Amino acid sequence: MxxxxxxxxxxxxxxxxxxxxxxxxxxxxxxxxxxxxxxxxxxxxxxxxxxxxxxxxxxxxxxxxxxxxxxxxxxxxxxxxxxxxxxxxxxxxxxxxxxxxxxxxxxxxxxxxxxxxxxxxxxxxxxxxxxxxxxxxxxxxxxxxxxxxxxxxxxxxxxxxxxxxxxxxxxxxxxxxxxxxxxxxxxxxxxxxxxxxxxxxxxxxxxxxxxxxxxxxxxxxxxQSAIYQTEKGQSEVHGQLAHSNSQENKYVGSALNNDQMAELNDAVLIYLNSKKPYLNPDFNLQMMVDDLNVSRHKLSQVINRSQNKNFYKLMNEYRVKEVKEKLANKKYKNLTVLGIAYESGFNSKTTFNRIFKEETGMTPTEYIKTL
Missing domain, CATH: 1.20.1070.10 (Rhodopsin 7-helix transmembrane proteins)
Incomplete structure (x- = not known):
């Protein structure tokens, strides 16, 4: 044997x-x-x-x-x-x-x-x-x-x-x-x-x-694949993002002063509201770094200080906001609440229910009754 x-x-x-x-x-x-x-x-x-x-x-x-x-x-x-x-x-x-x-x-x-x-x-x-x-x-x-x-x-x-x-x-x-x-x-x-x-x-x-x-x-x-994406070198970033505007490129290199931190925070918010990258459940900080052409350290600093929260919490706040908008939109009436949650970037029912209640103080079912 x-x-x-x-x-x-x-x-x-x-x-x-x-x-x-x-x-x-x-x-x-x-x-x-x-x-x-x-x-x-x-x-x-x-x-x-x-x-x-x-x-x-x-x-x-x-x-x-x-x-x-x-x-x-x-x-x-x-x-x-x-x-x-x-x-x-x-x-x-x-x-x-x-x-x-x-x-x-x-x-x-x-x-x-x-x-x-x-x-x-x-x-x-x-x-x-x-x-x-x-x-x-x-x-x-x-x-x-x-x-x-x-x-x-x-x-x-x-x-x-x-x-x-x-x-x-x-x-x-x-x-x-x-x-x-x-x-x-x-x-x-x-x-x-x-x-x-x-x-x-x-x-x-x-x-x-x-x-x-x-x-x-x-x-x-x-x-099991690699967990962390390799951070791109600045030369590679410039090569891939040559079309990036000066508002993005100005954050590469020098340390951020208060004005630059405020500007980069605005750039982050505009990016999140216009591109909605958080709809991708696999979205991570390195993806945002690549899109905004900014060092990860600076981006993390802006999120932590200007938003007073970590990357995970910021993304899921936007996802909850997305869910609330879709629940109020008749276009999505054919979807279940969980279906809307998945469409908004959540990857599990448990996580969605927990975060939704943390952000709104109500369960999804309770929230729907208020609409």
Whole structure:
């Protein structure tokens, strides 16, 4: 049964490598997923061999398990951190992997999953140490990944006009939590059996865990695209928006004084009222930056100071205003309230009802009765 599960997981991981290495448009997150799938494919493929890898390759396959935590962290970082790039200092995350490889290359290696009689070998003590550190590694990277997601979620109202499954990363919280539960359960079982030597029946669920985890990551990873749009350089902006008027271009470069802030605030309001970009449920701050040809920092400053609210609240105020106008317009009588909400840029019934009541003090149904 364990061999069958390993075969399924191995094939799945190869499929994942194909999917994420060719997915377009490309993004750094897909690179990490591709490497992740490769690590799992190597581990599961090695478990299917009729011999121990350490017989031919002294470090064995076990050290690559120390890559799972860092790859999880880098994948979360590539989604939750805007313009994330892998810097040389971040390669320090791979030190535990390298240390285990080097150490196992210098000793008489004992297979991690070797038969019980090998536990009498003095070098088996190192396997206990490796596994102890592996458990710590998984827990630490789980906390680091979760912390990144929670910090990202706090920034959503500053950049996005709607909460969605793509930008909240709710699925990733569930996945990394499942990752923690499955792998810690397996590692702890091994720890009790082989480190504490309590004599529990030898049993491992690692192949099943990796197979299940691979399936989940492929399913959700295929549907998760880049969250943040790359901010365009000024030269690119000028090239694409050469037709922009001087009222827009004057905000590029120098810091804003009070008069310029007031003017830019007026420009923002004119833009929102005339273009109505908030009707697009995926509208975000970068789209407004590109349209107005102004730096994101300045635009955020104007919205926060002049409007005294964040981007999310400003966009949804306009959406509520749009809903109210359409509810009073006979042209939209054939639409339900929810249909009008979707037409106005909202992306969920729950969000619409909550925001509408916050803005008007009434539910949509109560408001309709006042018309």
């Amino acid at each position: 364990d061999k069958t599960t390993a075969i399924i997981g191995f094939v799945q991981s190869l499929f994942g490598i194909l999917i994420f290495s060719t997915k377009r448009p490309g993004h750094l997150s897909f690179v990490f997923l591709t490497v992740w799938m490769a690590v799992i494919a190597i581990f599961l493929g090695a478990s299917l061999l009729p011999f121990q890898v350490v017989e031919y390759f002294k470090p064995g396959i076990f050290p690559i398990m120390f890559l799972i935590g860092p790859l999880l962290y880098f994948y979360v970082s590539s989604l939750a951190i805007e313009n994330f790039k892998l810097k040389p200092i971040q390669l320090l995350h791979f030190i535990p992997f390298l240390l285990v490889v080097i150490h196992r290359s210098t000793i008489q290696v004992v297979p991690i999953a070797g038969p019980p009689e090998l536990t009498d070998n003095p070098n088996y003590l190192y396997n206990k140490i490796y596994y102890s550190f592996l458990i710590v590694s998984v827990v630490v990277y789980w906390f680091l990944g979760l912390d990144l997601i929670l910090k990202h979620r706090k920034k959503i109202p500053l950049y996005f006009s709607n909460y969605s499954s793509r930008n909240t990363l709710n699925w990733l919280i569930l996945v990394i939590s499942l990752f923690l539960v499955l792998f810690i359960a397996n590692f702890s079982m091994f720890f009790v059996q082989n480190v504490l030597e309590l004599g529990i029946i030898r049993f491992t669920t690692l192949s099943f865990n990796l197979t299940l985890f691979t399936f989940i990551m492929i399913y959700f990873g295929m549907n």
